Amino acid sequence: MNKYTYDDYLVFNSKIADLNGISSLLQWDQEVGMPNESSNGRGRQIASISGIIHELYTSNYNVDLLNDLENNKLLNETQKLNIKLSKRDIQRKLCLTKDFVEELSTAISNSYSSWEEARRKNDFKIFAPALKNLIALKKKEANFINKEKDAYDVFLDEYDTGLKSTEIKEIFETLKPELITLLGQIDNKNKIDTSITNKFFSKDKQWDFGIDLLKNIGFNLNAGRQDISTHPFTINIGEKDIRITTRIEENNLNEMIWSCLHEGGHALYEQGLQQQTFGLPEAEAASLSIHESQSRLWENHIGRGYSFWKYNYKQLQDLFPENLKSIHLNDFYKIINSVKKDLIRTNADELTYHFHIIIRFEIEQLLFLEDFNVDELPEIWNNLYLKYLGVIPENDVKGILQDVHWAHGSFGYFPTYTLGSLYAAQLYEHASRKIGNLEHKIANNDFSEISLWLKSHIYVKGRLSTSKEICNAATGESLNSNYFINYAKQKYGEIYAL
Amino acid sequence: MNKYTYDDYLVFNSKIADLNGISSLLQWDQEVGMPNESSNGRGRQIASISGIIHELYTSNYNVDLLNDLENNKLLNETQKLNIKLSKRDIQRKLCLTKDFVEELSTAISNSYSSWEEARRKNDFKIFAPALKNLIALKKKEANFINKEKDAYDVFLDEYDTGLKSTEIKEIFETLKPELITLLGQIDNKNKIDTSITNKFFSKDKQWDFGIDLLKNIGFNLNAGRQDISTHPFTINIGEKDIRITTRIEENNLNEMIWSCLHEGGHALYEQGLQQQTFGLPEAEAASLSIHESQSRLWENHIGRGYSFWKYNYKQLQDLFPENLKSIHLNDFYKIINSVKKDLIRTNADELTYHFHIIIRFEIEQLLFLEDFNVDELPEIWNNLYLKYLGVIPENDVKGILQDVHWAHGSFGYFPTYTLGSLYAAQLYEHASRKIGNLEHKIANNDFSEISLWLKSHIYVKGRLSTSKEICNAATGESLNSNYFINYAKQKYGEIYAL
Numbered sequence: 001m002n003k004y005t006y007d008d009y010l011v012f013n014s015k016i017a018d019l020n021g022i023s024s025l026l027q028w029d030q031e032v033g034m035p036n037e038s039s040n041g042r043g044r045q046i047a048s049i050s051g052i053i054h055e056l057y058t059s060n061y062n063v064d065l066l067n068d069l070e071n072n073k074l075l076n077e078t079q080k081l082n083i084k085l086s087k088r089d090i091q092r093k094l095c096l097t098k099d100f101v102e103e104l105s106t107a108i109s110n111s112y113s114s115w116e117e118a119r120r121k122n123d124f125k126i127f128a129p130a131l132k133n134l135i136a137l138k139k140k141e142a143n144f145i146n147k148e149k150d151a152y153d154v155f156l157d158e159y160d161t162g163l164k165s166t167e168i169k170e171i172f173e174t175l176k177p178e179l180i181t182l183l184g185q186i187d188n189k190n191k192i193d194t195s196i197t198n199k200f201f202s203k204d205k206q207w208d209f210g211i212d213l214l215k216n217i218g219f220n221l222n223a224g225r226q227d228i229s230t231h232p233f234t235i236n237i238g239e240k241d242i243r244i245t246t247r248i249e250e251n252n253l254n255e256m257i258w259s260c261l262h263e264g265g266h267a268l269y270e271q272g273l274q275q276q277t278f279g280l281p282e283a284e285a286a287s288l289s290i291h292e293s294q295s296r297l298w299e300n301h302i303g304r305g306y307s308f309w310k311y312n313y314k315q316l317q318d319l320f321p322e323n324l325k326s327i328h329l330n331d332f333y334k335i336i337n338s339v340k341k342d343l344i345r346t347n348a349d350e351l352t353y354h355f356h357i358i359i360r361f362e363i364e365q366l367l368f369l370e371d372f373n374v375d376e377l378p379e380i381w382n383n384l385y386l387k388y389l390g391v392i393p394e395n396d397v398k399g400i401l402q403d404v405h406w407a408h409g410s411f412g413y414f415p416t417y418t419l420g421s422l423y424a425a426q427l428y429e430h431a432s433r434k435i436g437n438l439e440h441k442i443a444n445n446d447f448s449e450i451s452l453w454l455k456s457h458i459y460v461k462g463r464l465s466t467s468k469e470i471c472n473a474a475t476g477e478s479l480n481s482n483y484f485i486n487y488a489k490q491k492y493g494e495i496y497a498l
Numbered sequence: 499m500n501k502y503t504y505d506d507y508l509v510f511n512s513k514i515a516d517l518n519g520i521s522s523l524l525q526w527d528q529e530v531g532m533p534n535e536s537s538n539g540r541g542r543q544i545a546s547i548s549g550i551i552h553e554l555y556t557s558n559y560n561v562d563l564l565n566d567l568e569n570n571k572l573l574n575e576t577q578k579l580n581i582k583l584s585k586r587d588i589q590r591k592l593c594l595t596k597d598f599v600e601e602l603s604t605a606i607s608n609s610y611s612s613w614e615e616a617r618r619k620n621d622f623k624i625f626a627p628a629l630k631n632l633i634a635l636k637k638k639e640a641n642f643i644n645k646e647k648d649a650y651d652v653f654l655d656e657y658d659t660g661l662k663s664t665e666i667k668e669i670f671e672t673l674k675p676e677l678i679t680l681l682g683q684i685d686n687k688n689k690i691d692t693s694i695t696n697k698f699f700s701k702d703k704q705w706d707f708g709i710d711l712l713k714n715i716g717f718n719l720n721a722g723r724q725d726i727s728t729h730p731f732t733i734n735i736g737e738k739d740i741r742i743t744t745r746i747e748e749n750n751l752n753e754m755i756w757s758c759l760h761e762g763g764h765a766l767y768e769q770g771l772q773q774q775t776f777g778l779p780e781a782e783a784a785s786l787s788i789h790e791s792q793s794r795l796w797e798n799h800i801g802r803g804y805s806f807w808k809y810n811y812k813q814l815q816d817l818f819p820e821n822l823k824s825i826h827l828n829d830f831y832k833i834i835n836s837v838k839k840d841l842i843r844t845n846a847d848e849l850t851y852h853f854h855i856i857i858r859f860e861i862e863q864l865l866f867l868e869d870f871n872v873d874e875l876p877e878i879w880n881n882l883y884l885k886y887l888g889v890i891p892e893n894d895v896k897g898i899l900q901d902v903h904w905a906h907g908s909f910g911y912f913p914t915y916t917l918g919s920l921y922a923a924q925l926y927e928h929a930s931r932k933i934g935n936l937e938h939k940i941a942n943n944d945f946s947e948i949s950l951w952l953k954s955h956i957y958v959k960g961r962l963s964t965s966k967e968i969c970n971a972a973t974g975e976s977l978n979s980n981y982f983i984n985y986a987k988q989k990y991g992e993i994y995a996l
Binding site: 222 | 512513516517519520523524527531532533534535536538539540542543546547550718719720721722723735736737738739776
């Protein structure tokens with residue numbers, strides 16, 4: 001005789017999801033429109049709601065509920081899997097004492113402030129002590145969660161269940177020489193003149209164009225919205241409320257277009273998740289890597305493709321005739337795919353991008369070694385940039401201080417970006433083969449089949465399948481870098497006439 | 499020896515206030531920008547946070563805390579008063595069982611849906627059953643809270659501590675004949691041609707002008723913001739986050755201007771409250787009546803005054819030269835103060851307005867009588883409109899169904915609107931006498947002295963003084979309708995050459 005029903009589990013998790021949605025709204029509002037004097041109050045509000053969620057989530061009620069349902073013989077396989085994953089989630093939380101969670105939270109908060117100050121003063125030394133402390137605490141955290149595993153693998157597991165650093169290393173080692181060769185070949189060719197994208201493009205017209213792109217690819221604006229923020233992001237506020245943000249610069253057309261399509265890709269995934277069981281693992285995204293595969297598939301494979309602009313370029317030209325009338329579609333296509341060794345990750349082209357990640361990953365491998373000295377980080381950073389890209393950042397802000405992730409205590413997050421790209425290439429290639437004539441359909445603004453393919457192979461699986469399982473089921477093989485390498489060679493071979 | 503310190507009380511109430519702010523953000527977002535398919539999810543989120551607040555607020559912890567501090571001899575007078583008011587607040591909540599609160603909440607929710615449907619189908623009969631049920635439950639509620647008092651006085655007490663229907667009646671009975679006479683005199687005069695305000699006024703320019711008006715009167719946009727919504731409102735999301743909304747119609751200049759100044763007045767009050775003790779009675783508004791006095795003081799006494807436009811009309815003309823260049827300031831002043839017997843409360847002029855309230859009040863007196871028949875409401879309504887304004891609404895939507903308050907279970911709310919106007923007139927007259935040359939200062943866009951006067955006589959008192967105490971302290975006498983009547987006679991006597 002069971003004490004709880006599966007319905008109790010549904011109700012409880014729907015409530016947790018609603019509270020998480022409230023927390024998301026508080027964050028969204030903070031980034032998008034909160035009056036600037038109100039940041040202290042907002043900090044308190046977010047802390048309050050986080051405390052309430054944590055308490056409820058780790059309550060005896062939830063523990064009892066999961067223990068009870070785990071032994072319920074009447075549940076079907078899907079239900080059992082949901083319970084299993086929920087139990088795994090809560091166990092990860094229960095490993096940590098309240099005191100430790102608070103200590104870590106304070107360390108992250110300090111680390112974030114130091115990082116901001118270090119950026120302002122362009123001096124890594126200001127960030128170093130907080131980072132040292134944070135690394136030490138993260139080691140402890142990993143140890144609490146799983147003594148048997150390497151700390152780094154414990155973190156990876158949080159972002160992408162079962163992912164191991166040895167696997168990443170293997171994939172990156174195949175990718176690296178190919179990209180180095182390709183970038184070397186491109187380096188010997190003439191640069192593409194991209195100055196046209198830095199002419200004046202009015203904010204309002206860019207906004208309208210972005211909204212049209214989002215509608216075209218299938219973003220439902222009745223169950224989501226787009227706003228402006230400093231750093232574009234996607235956030236889930238409710239099962240019918242998925243919001244994205246973009247950044248518009250009037251002297252750089254790229255910002256808006258690529259963030260719209262990138263976040264749009266994330267948002268299509270979120271809008272495509274199951275809605276009836278909002279809050280259950282089956283209605284959540286599989287992993288960071290798979291999430292990123294969706295943003296990159298829409299941003300790069302579709303959005304930076306020739307077919308996409310065959311349909312959309314005309315409208316862009318009509319909006320900005322003074323800038324684009326004289327630029328032929330073929331040239332525009334080259335411009336938006338030009339390769340240059342940008343030192344900033346978020347500005348990087350599709351190829352250079354991965355060196356930013358490979359370097360972060362190689363450094364992250366060192367961070368958790370016993371005798372590692374944080375003070376040496378800028379030197380290590382610069383050496384790796386020299387080695388892989390032949391350039392050295394002129395200062396820390398353009399180097400090691402450029403990204404917030406470490407200051408947030410997020411180690412092991414970076415590799416999921418590159419894994420996302422590799423998944424995107426592999427998934428897109430298999431979808432294309434299956435659908436047939438996909439490029440032609442895209443050129444006709446018809447995304448019905450690719451959307452359906454993504455929905456049935458990815459969205460509906462929720463978090464009940466791991467990244468690996470999704471990949472294997474959808475493509476018949478494990479993740480490998482061949483698809484991305486072939487895609488890159490063909491695309492850039494053509495663009496640069498290699 | 500006390501178990502708790504006053505600091506415990508501060509911390510607890512700051513937390514409650516933060517949670518209330520979260521609830522406000524959820525509502526604000528719902529009105530301002532939430533994707534329309536998300537209303538179910540938002541409903542659940544608001545219910546969740548309300549439940550959490552209710553539970554925390556009525557917890558044994560809070561009861562113990564207040565009981566303990568009530569007997570703390572070391573507290574100063576202000577501290578004691580805060581505790582006393584907090585205790586009164588919680589007692590009102592504790593009178594009601596959880597079951598009853600849920601029953602009432604469901605009834606309100608049903609009543610709101612019926613009201614919406616009744617409006618859509620223009621048929622009061624659809625709303626009647628839910629309203630009957632709601633009235634019965636509200637009677638019960640009043641009885642739970644205070645068996646000794648009339649139900650209606652129990653409701654009034656919630657909006658304005660100590661307010662009684664006999665007092666309202668007395669004031670309204672003085673006001674009524676004076677207004678009837680004044681409206682009669684105006685009726686015999688030529689109508690003012692207001693058609694100019696219905697020309698085309700572009701949304702963007704109206705928006706900019708509204709923001710300038712708000713800045714001029716002192717609204718701090720770094721600790722607040724303005725947005726667009728169907729029904730304008732003011733909401734407190736945090737001690738440094740006071741938001742207002744406006745409505746812009748391109749064929750009606752009035753909507754934006756008066757809602758900006760009205761909500762602006764509410765917002766100045768909220769921004770002027772004490773911030774260090776956010777969440778305590780001393781940092782809350784005194785009552786609905788006093789709140790409304792602030793919106794009306796800025797909207798009518800300042801915003802509809804000649805001096806105000808002496809400064810601002812030039813800018814408005816510059817924004818809309820095609821419409822306003824040929825209209826002299828003197829005529830514009832008459833146009834914005836024209837009197838016509840509008841059947842819709844929210845569109846009504848300063849004089850007609852009060853009949854909407856008087857009629858609601860007279861009907862509310864009947865609602866709670868033993869043998870009252872709700873089905874007769876439209877007839878009663880129409881008879882009263884005929885009696886006081888000589889007009890009968892052509893249908894229920896333009897009559898009894900026009901306002902949401904009753905559907906929300908808010909009985910006794912309406913009279914605070916008229917009381918607010920009367921307070922505004924009395925306070926403004928005394929402020930003018932004290933300040934001297936106030937009109938001249940307003941004509942120079944100088945609000946420093948009136949703002950200071952309002953701050954020191956109203957804002958800083960928080961909820962530690964009742965409406966009556968604030969009025970007596972600021973004006974040396976109790977609220978009476980003479981000030982408003984004199985103001986109205988003088989202003990409209992001049993405008994209509996009576």
